Amino acid sequence: MSAFTAHLDHLCIESANPQALAAFYGQAMQMQVLPQADDSYACEGRERRMVFCSGTAKALRYFAWNLPSPEALEATRNNVVAAGLDIAASPSPFFDDTAFAVRDPDGNLLVLGHDPADRTTRKGLPARLQHHAFGTTHIQPMLDFYTGVLGMTVSDNVYADDGSLRSSFLRAGTEHHILAIFVAPQCSFDHHCYEAGEWNLIRDWADLLSEQDILLDWGPGRHGPGNNLFFMIRDPDTNWLEISAELELCDASRPTGSWQHREKTLNSWGKAYLRS
Structure with missing residues (x-):
C-alpha cells in the first residue's frame, strides 16, 4: 500500500491533428470518440478514457488522478496548499468542480479529482x-x-x-x-x-x-x-x-x-x- 491512494483516470495529449489521433484511439483501443465544445476530443471505453487537444505533437497537456473519496481529495488539496503551491482550476471534462490542478517541479499539470462511476461494464477487451x-x-x-x-x-x-x-x-x-x-x-x-x-x-x-x-x-x-x-x-x-x-x-x-x-x-x- 501507499499512504496516498489514487489511480490514473485520464490523460490529455496534444496533437497537430487531435481529431485523427482520437479516431486512432477510438478504433485501436475500443473507445467512443466524443467531440467537445472547445474542439478537443474525449474518448471513453472500458476503464479507460483520454482527451486529445490541439497543440504540439507528443506533448502532455495534463494528467488526471482519481482519488478514492471527497475526503481524500480535500486532504490532498490541504497538503498542496500547506506546501505553498498554487492551486489551479481543473481543465478536465470528466471531473466535477471539486477537482483541482497543481504543477509539479517540471511544470507538468496534475489534475486531482474524485469520480466514483463504474466503467467496468463497457464493451471491449479489458485494459x-x-x-x-x-x-x-x-x-x-x-x-x-x-x-x-x-x-x-x-x-x-x-x-x-x-x-x-x-x-x-x-x-x-x-x-x-x-x-x-x-x-x-x-x-x-x-x-x-x-x-x-x-x-x-x-x-x-x-x-x-x-x-x-x-x-x-x-x-x-x-x-x-x-x-x-x-x-x-x-x-x-x-x-x-x-x-x-x-x-x-x-x-x-x-x-x-x-x-x-x-x-x-x-x-x-x-x-x-x-x-x-
Whole structure:
C-alpha cells in the first residue's frame, strides 16, 4: 500500500491533428470518440478514457488522478496548499468542480479529482488505463514533490554504475507504480500504459491490433521493476502506448527495490530502450 491512494483516470495529449489521433484511439483501443465544445476530443471505453487537444505533437497537456473519496481529495488539496503551491482550476471534462490542478517541479499539470462511476461494464477487451511516465532533467525535485507533498511511495529505483539515480517507480496504492520518472536529456512525456490483467489478454490485444495493421514497436517482454509482461506500439504521432499484464502488487511492508541501469532491467527477455 501507499499512504496516498489514487489511480490514473485520464490523460490529455496534444496533437497537430487531435481529431485523427482520437479516431486512432477510438478504433485501436475500443473507445467512443466524443467531440467537445472547445474542439478537443474525449474518448471513453472500458476503464479507460483520454482527451486529445490541439497543440504540439507528443506533448502532455495534463494528467488526471482519481482519488478514492471527497475526503481524500480535500486532504490532498490541504497538503498542496500547506506546501505553498498554487492551486489551479481543473481543465478536465470528466471531473466535477471539486477537482483541482497543481504543477509539479517540471511544470507538468496534475489534475486531482474524485469520480466514483463504474466503467467496468463497457464493451471491449479489458485494459484499464494504469500508468504513465515522464522524462526529466531534475529527478530529485520531482521525487520530493510526488513523495513529500503528495505522499506517494517509491517501489523501485534504478541506479547507474556510478551510483547516480536513473529512474524511479512510484505507487499510490497496491499497484507497483502509477508513475515512472526517468532521467532524460529533456523533460518530456515518455509513454502511457493500459493494464490488461493477464498474459492471454496480451495475446488478444496483439491480435486485435494486428487486424488493424498496427504492429508492435517493442516486445512482448517482461519488465524488471513491476515484473509485468508488456508490449508497446506507436500511435500516429509516435507516442508510445503500452499494453501490460500481471503488474506486481505491493503491500506497505515492501522495501524499496534497487536495480542496475541496463537493458535487462527494462526487459528481462531481450532488447530494451534505455532513456539515457
